[in-house]
Amino acid sequence: MTLRQHLQKRTDVWMGAVSRNRWRERVASVEALLDGWTNHTWTKDPVTFAVELHAPDNPSYREEMSRMRAWRCRARELGVPFFALTVVREPVAHAVSSFYHYVRIEKRRRAYHRGPAEDSEAGLVGSAIAHPQCVFLARGEKAYEHDDGPGSPRGNLTREDCAALATEMLVDFDWIGTTATIDEETVPILDYLLGDGRRKGRKRKPPAAAVRENTRVGSLLSANTLTEATRQHLQNITKWDRSLLYDMARKQFSFARDWKPRIEAAAEARKTKQHR
Template sequence: MRIRRPPSSHEISNSNVNDNHNEEMESRGGLIFFLHVPKTGGTSIRRNFENLEHVEYIFGRNYSVYWNEAPKVEDLIQGKSLLQRNQNRKHKNRLRAISDEGNEQGKVLFFEVHASTAPSFYNLRQRLARWRQVAKRNQVPVFFFTVVRDPIAFAISHFNYFHVDVRNPSFEHVNATQENFLRFSLHNPQCQFLFKGEASMRKQLNKRKTKETSAKLDDSADSESSNPFNASAIISSDECSKVQDQMLELFDWIGTTETLSNETLPLLADILGRDGKFATYRVSDKVKKVPVDLWGKEHMTDFGRQVIQERSQLDLELYHRIQEEYPYCMWKTKDPQRQQYQQSPQGNENYEPQGNENYEDYEDYEEL
């Protein structure tokens, strides 16, 4: 597949458009940068591509890993091949040469930045812009992407993973009830993550718990008003707008969790020459049997849905804007699995996204 940035409204005014997208990454190698927003299906992406022979996959799960591995990107965009760089670092066994009539194919550096103490997208924006510029100057193909999620489905997945699943000991565990679900749901978590990073999401939860404790200790009738939870202080509309503008400026593709299997995964497989052989990511309206009772969309009342929508107004604006700015039709792939997938309920444009992903086994639940 020829890597290119399809025409769009935000590209026309972008003077930093990378012409090197017209180069073939599969044959020449290059950089794929993936900003992994929590609970959007990023683990599915990693598991599909981290073990490809011509890919060096870096999982930047915290700031230390990001900082230590970023020089590899600097080397690559300067025109140094991954094989050459790894030989210089005495890591010859890390990559295996792939021959094509005696010539080595280009290696792809797949750099994922995700959660924990890793820098936020907004803090990374200047470095990402510079990476694009340097890569363009040295004719190194690059592809930057991320994935966002329907806010209600995000809230359900976040609650199940961090507060219902007993395998996360660092978070308070509760029963899967609507009361607990609303208690632990966050205000605009995706915009917050993109602008401030995951650490601020944990601070938001801690501030809310502090407020709840203070309210319980205060028996006065106006205790709620005397100690309000200021949601606007977490992430403002202006901050979220800045994030959106920078995303449109820097990302070649922004997919959605709800269309991961029939858009983002086929696109990446096509770019990397994998011919569509990847594990699908299914979205189901039923809770799969797992070792714990999870919270599902079918359990929500109209009131619960309204509360989440009110707490996710900025995330919803982001989600809708991404859908408008990044239609999959702007890409042309040769992948047959997409055509087959379009015949399924998930491939139907009228399919309503749900909050519970249905996997082949429970281990894959960690991918949500």
């Protein structure tokens, strides 16, 4: 289950997503909605407003986060709780997922991948780019459409660029999880923050079932079935993503250390209250 699907199941959360449309066409309307929400709705009828930043032309991390920092300051001025979270992905699994997302689905094929679009390990190795999560954060999603040559958005990316972004993320985000542990860590944190209330009297349609586009008969490539040579190649070209983003998130944002005790204490308090 994705975070969006989980939030959509709650009747005490309203979603404002900058997605499916172009960023610059949508973000202004979401900002206006957010400002109106914090100014009026929160004081009269407290409910959580969740904003998802996800669009085909997402700008770089710095452009998005400067906006998020302004939202955080505005929320603080109004006394409205604010919580920023994101997730990062294990680099080899991310490379395989990106391969199918951008290459196998014809209608979404881009110049993101350099090599052949054949559904094989050779196609995966020939098309994978270096440090894709760092590229996205530092240069925006449009950088995926360029090559790695000198002067290109991807070609001039340095390890220092990625390290600086990772340092900023430690300040900007209240939680950075991983996609592999969404159900075990990030979802419990959200439920703890939002509480158990579901706001009676307001019904929401369940999210539409995800439609998986799969034109191949048989099993797909996965991070667990790659040959050692392919796995080693992907690890070599995504080492910044691993050391500066993935490992950083797992070390600095510990569910067991920072959240599990609070969540368990809250659950115990609810049990005690129910038994009185």
